Amino acid sequence: MRNLRPQILLGILTIALLSITASARPFVLVLSKEDLEENPPAADSDSDAEWDEFGDAETKSEDELDPGSWRSVLDPASASATAAAAAATAKADPAEGLYYSGVRKMVSAVAEGDPAAMEEAAGEIEEAAAVGFPHAQSALGFLVGTGQLRDRSRGKAFLYHNFAADGGNMQSKMAVAYTYFRQDMYERAVKLYAELAEAAVSSFLISKDPVIEPIRIHSGAEENKEALRKSRGEEDEDFQITEYQAQKGNSAAMYKMGILYYFGLRGVRRDHGKALGWFSRAVEKGEVRSMELLGEIYARGTGVERNYTKALEWLTLASKQQHFSAYNGMGYLYVKGYGVEQKNFTKAKEYFEKAAENDEAGGHYNLGVLYLKGIGVKKDVRAACRFFITAANAGQPKAFYQLAKMFQTGVGLKRNLPMATALYKLVAERGPWSSLSRWALELYLKGEVGKAFLLYSRMGELGYEVAQSNAAWILDKFGERSMCMGASGFCTDAERHQRAHALWWQASEQGNEHAALLIGDAYYYGRGTERDFDRAAEAYAHAKSQSNAQAMFNLGYMHEHGLGLPLDLHLAKRYYDQALEIDPAAKLPVTLALTSLWIRKNYADSFLVHIIDSLPDVYPKVGAWIERMIMDEGNLTIVTLFVCLLTVLYLRERQRRHAVVGDMAGQDQPNELEVPALGR
Numbered sequence: 001m002r003n004l005r006p007q008i009l010l011g012i013l014t015i016a017l018l019s020i021t022a023s024a025r026p027f028v029l030v031l032s033k034e035d036l037e038e039n040p041p042a043a044d045s046d047s048d049a050e051w052d053e054f055g056d057a058e059t060k061s062e063d064e065l066d067p068g069s070w071r072s073v074l075d076p077a078s079a080s081a082t083a084a085a086a087a088a089t090a091k092a093d094p095a096e097g098l099y100y101s102g103v104r105k106m107v108s109a110v111a112e113g114d115p116a117a118m119e120e121a122a123g124e125i126e127e128a129a130a131v132g133f134p135h136a137q138s139a140l141g142f143l144v145g146t147g148q149l150r151d152r153s154r155g156k157a158f159l160y161h162n163f164a165a166d167g168g169n170m171q172s173k174m175a176v177a178y179t180y181f182r183q184d185m186y187e188r189a190v191k192l193y194a195e196l197a198e199a200a201v202s203s204f205l206i207s208k209d210p211v212i213e214p215i216r217i218h219s220g221a222e223e224n225k226e227a228l229r230k231s232r233g234e235e236d237e238d239f240q241i242t243e244y245q246a247q248k249g250n251s252a253a254m255y256k257m258g259i260l261y262y263f264g265l266r267g268v269r270r271d272h273g274k275a276l277g278w279f280s281r282a283v284e285k286g287e288v289r290s291m292e293l294l295g296e297i298y299a300r301g302t303g304v305e306r307n308y309t310k311a312l313e314w315l316t317l318a319s320k321q322q323h324f325s326a327y328n329g330m331g332y333l334y335v336k337g338y339g340v341e342q343k344n345f346t347k348a349k350e351y352f353e354k355a356a357e358n359d360e361a362g363g364h365y366n367l368g369v370l371y372l373k374g375i376g377v378k379k380d381v382r383a384a385c386r387f388f389i390t391a392a393n394a395g396q397p398k399a400f401y402q403l404a405k406m407f408q409t410g411v412g413l414k415r416n417l418p419m420a421t422a423l424y425k426l427v428a429e430r431g432p433w434s435s436l437s438r439w440a441l442e443l444y445l446k447g448e449v450g451k452a453f454l455l456y457s458r459m460g461e462l463g464y465e466v467a468q469s470n471a472a473w474i475l476d477k478f479g480e481r482s483m484c485m486g487a488s489g490f491c492t493d494a495e496r497h498q499r500a501h502a503l504w505w506q507a508s509e510q511g512n513e514h515a516a517l518l519i520g521d522a523y524y525y526g527r528g529t530e531r532d533f534d535r536a537a538e539a540y541a542h543a544k545s546q547s548n549a550q551a552m553f554n555l556g557y558m559h560e561h562g563l564g565l566p567l568d569l570h571l572a573k574r575y576y577d578q579a580l581e582i583d584p585a586a587k588l589p590v591t592l593a594l595t596s597l598w599i600r601k602n603y604a605d606s607f608l609v610h611i612i613d614s615l616p617d618v619y620p621k622v623g624a625w626i627e628r629m630i631m632d633e634g635n636l637t638i639v640t641l642f643v644c645l646l647t648v649l650y651l652r653e654r655q656r657r658h659a660v661v662g663d664m665a666g667q668d669q670p671n672e673l674e675v676p677a678l679g680r
Contacts (some may be wrong), residue, residue: 013316032356039317062432065199065218069432073104074439075453095133097237103139110450115149115489116300120468130162134167137222143456146499148485165192171433178463181425182509186417190408200403202433214434215441216465218473220514224511231269231441246278254282255290262293262302267442272303278354283314291318292326299329308339319351327351329652331366335375339630340346345376361394368402372412381412384653401427429464450483465510472503472515497528510540515661516543517550524554534563544575548584552576553590560597561613571600 002050063071103123109118128136137160145157156312158179164172180189188217203357213232230236234243245253258278263272276297280472282290295315298307312333318326331351332566337343349370355363368387371380385406391399404423406413440455453474459467474482475496484491484499501522505629506599507515520539522531537558543551556575573594599608 018417066432095128095131098128100135110454110483113483119149134169137170138164138169148489174462186421190417190421193428196428197424217470231267251282251287252286254278255287295329312339322481325360327355328362361391361396364398365391365396365407385412397427453482465507468503472500501528512545513534513543513548531637537564549579552579
């Protein structure tokens with residue numbers, strides 16, 4: 001169960017460990033009547049109201065949306081142009097040249113494990129930051145905040161990120177917003193996250209939701225092998241099988257290939273040209289879903305020249321074959337007047353309703369926009385709110401954005417800045433800066449753990465829970481191989497423990513049960529921090545609030561022994577029982593714990609209780625002796641041979657005794673018929 005405070009039967013409990021959910025809980029939005037604004041704005045019709053404010057903007061590149069990113073350093077597709085671009089940049093803007101030179105050296109330093117090169121990289125970044133280059137200030141904030149070749153200072157890091165955010169660096173804006181968010185400074189956090197969310201939403205698609213695959217590289221304490229296997233891109237066996245089937249003319253496989261390249265899923269690098277090719281081949285065989293995606297591609301001008309007429313043609317073909325999500329794209333074109341003779345709000349509403357009636361989240365969202373802004377209908381904020389909630393709970397990110405805005409402004413929903421901030425953050429984390437996660441995963445799969453750790457650490461600073469837990473797990477799993485850089489070179493053991501502790505703590509704050517348990521263990525055992533039973537209990541209570549069985553067991557143990565919590569045997573039993581209710585696999589450890597509890601209750605201060613209480617002190621000594629003596633390779637061989645010898649002698653003795661008993665039985669019963677032996 002635990003690490004199980006080994007109170008009973010020593011090692012047997014470790015066999016019955018409860019499984020731990022490594023991921024945070026999904027976000028499900030449930031609002032009560034109290035959340036609704038009592039007096040929403042008066043209803044009126046406004047057919048000229050601006051449609052969804054993200055629709056008219058020209059498609060921007062990721063470099064434009066995320067200036068100063070490390071894309072040119074990390075993306076192999078741009079590697080050939082990097083050197084020439086760097087030389088031109090250095091001439092045009094020396095500070096920018098220094099910055100990118102520093103970033104390249106920083107990435108190279110962690111790959112090669114070279115603290116001297118890391119110091120040189122930090123120096124160049126610091127020099128560029130000193131002359132006010134915002135992206136260098138952002139990188140320096142990262143180095144100072146994590147204590148890499150610089151003394152760790154959260155205050156200085158925050159200052160650097162503030163300067164960088166003011167200069168237009170979006171990743172620093174994420175870092176500053178997250179800092180305010182952690183400190184419950186919602187008035188400030190909500191404004192920054194609103195700007196970030198708007199930038200993120202501007203890159204989202206019209207008909208289809210953006211598909212984000214944040215990969216957790218670990219499951220509990222072990223590597224998440226299944227998730228990693230599915231993230232190997234074109235090297236994955238499933239991808240190669242799908243590609244083979246597509247080349248043989250399978251239309252469903254062609255569509256799947258197009259999806260993989262269009263969205264950049266499962267480790268496949270995004271390639272709109274290849275996506276267009278596969279979708280085009282698929283529609284020749286009548287693949288309906290590909291028709292809708294072709295309409296999306298032409299409407300956005302993704303990899304092709306924008307052509308609204310062609311977009312409408314493809315979407316119409318898809319809708320005629322009962323592909324209901326295509327109605328969203330058609331409605332969008334009619335409400336904007338793109339590819340059609342004129343705007344037609346009535347027709348747009350009909351198309352959105354058809355999509356919504358068939359459980360398409362986009363249909364609910366688009367109807368919400370119509371009613372929120374009074375486009376072709378009477379303005380009805382409450383109706384809009386209902387549509388947005390339905391769409392949000394189906395995973396539509398734009399709906400989260402609209403609800404966040406309603407919570408922020410108090411229009412349609414009562415003003416609630418904590419909720420607004422949380423929703424904006426959810427959307428902002430889908431912005432183009434999330435591509436750091438894709439690069440980190442690719443590097444990890446290639447075995448470049450140092451680079452992966454660097455990128456996950458950067459994302460963790462921006463508030464990504466998955467990145468925080470991935471970085472912490474790498475530190476715990478790989479130790480020195482993580483290439484963790486400390487204040488004066490490679491991280492010491494203490495620095496690694498402290499950094500992992502900080503990352504796990506941040507992840508636990510955002511709902512990661514496994515992280516909360518590890519934080520509890522860190523305080524309980526004094527790993528990387530001072531031993532503190534009170535804070536251990538606090539961390540376990542946090543995990544328990546998410547219905548985590550192991551946390552409940554741990555709280556029961558602490559109540560049983562009065563460690564960080566009041567001594568309360570009844571409450572201890574309640575926690576043990578709850579642990580079993582949540583996870584039936586806990587039956588053995590809970591049964592043993594309840595047995596211990598019964599002995600403690602009925603035979604207080606007895607010899608048995610003293611034995612039970614002494615086991616936690618004895619167990620480490622026994623464990624250390626086993627590890628030191630038996631697990632040594634030579635000793636293990638000797639012990640194995642000795643056990644084999646004893647087994648042979650035991651079997652020989654058992655055979656001899658059976659033979660003697662047989663002879664005696666034969667003498668006592670001379671008139672019994674003799675049974676012939678086999679083989680005679």
